[in-house]
Amino acid sequence: MRTLEPAGGQRRPTTRDRIAGGVRAPIAGTISVLALGGGVSFGPREGREIVFGRNRPLVHVCVGENDLRVSRRQGTLVCADDRWWLSNLGTRPIRIAESHLLFRDEDPLPLDVGYTPLVIRGSDRREHLLEVFVTDCERGAPGPRHGHCTAAETTHELSDTERLALIVLGQRYLRHEPRPQPWTWEATARLLDDIQPGAGWKRRRVEELVTAVRMRLSANGVSGLTAGEVPQPIGNMLNHNLIQELMCSGTLVPRDLEQIEF
Incomplete structure (x- = not known):
């Protein structure tokens, strides 16, 4: 059973390769969304919507497919005003990065450029990860830098x-x-x-x-x-x-x- 056809985008295959390190894309504002069973990538276009949730045939990205604590339509990512906005449609809050919780009926939250992990808590202390990466001109996947010097950490001066x-x-x-x-x-x-x-x-x-x-x-x-x-x-x-x-x-x-x- 397949997810919704990503009209105007492309499917990302089922893989455990994470996208935290970056995603190569020719257009700034391209979004890649990945869950355990695969995902999608879309270029930016005003009004474009990506749906994620448990009901595989009716979402672009299926997450928590066998967990009844995850809503069939858990949330959306919508392109508006040159940004991607996250909305929660489900009964469970979506945890963004380490601590921010987005609840149903709250205003959409704009995503920053780069990597953002989204987590939905399911049954029996399970947690379902949805990875999101939004590119800009500088944040696509860079080429190998095996021999480059490691960037120095910025520490703070203390007496x-x-x-x-x-x-x-x-x-x-x-x-x-x-x-x-x-x-x-x-x-x-x-x-x-x-x-x-x-x-x-x-x-x-x-x-x-x-x-x-x-x-x-x-x-x-x-x-x-x-x-x-x-x-x-x-x-x-x-x-x-x-x-x-x-x-x-x-x-x-x-x-x-x-x-x-x-």
Whole structure:
């Protein structure tokens, strides 16, 4: 049994080759959509629609074919205003990338250029992956670059004092603890005072130092580090985002724990 004919597009074969690394396409804005049983590719055209869901004969991309938690028409991808927009038609939310959930009847969400994984939670803790890749002039599949130098990671400059305070604040993350949270200001100040007795480590000093780092990184274009960028209640979110950025950029790494473990 075949999926809908991709009029104006082409089928992608059943394969486990992922498309996260890029898709070669002659036209910017071409979208490729891939599930376990195959997928499709379409060039951009105003009003063009791609349907995905469980009912193979009536969708372009079949996902969760034998899972009744996945809707027969789970969602659509529609080309409008030179972008591809995701809509959820199903009863289950669609998880976009790591955390964003799109629910039925919410406004369509525009997809960024490049790779976006979409996940639908099914029965018995199963998860069904729908991979999407939208090309632009620079983001198609590049040719082999076996001998090229590896691109340098962009780390953030920290003073020795800032680094030490942030290692203590973010030590749960550096230890890869499940669902980590930053240490409190008070606990961070106490440990810093144990490490550097007489250096004047107090709660207020730690808070001001970390806040200064957040503001500096925010001014350099890092998002999620100011109160206006995160929803209420803020809680530990600003420090959580700061520590995640420092680790993802390679500014802080697990071996930094050696500075606070004796």
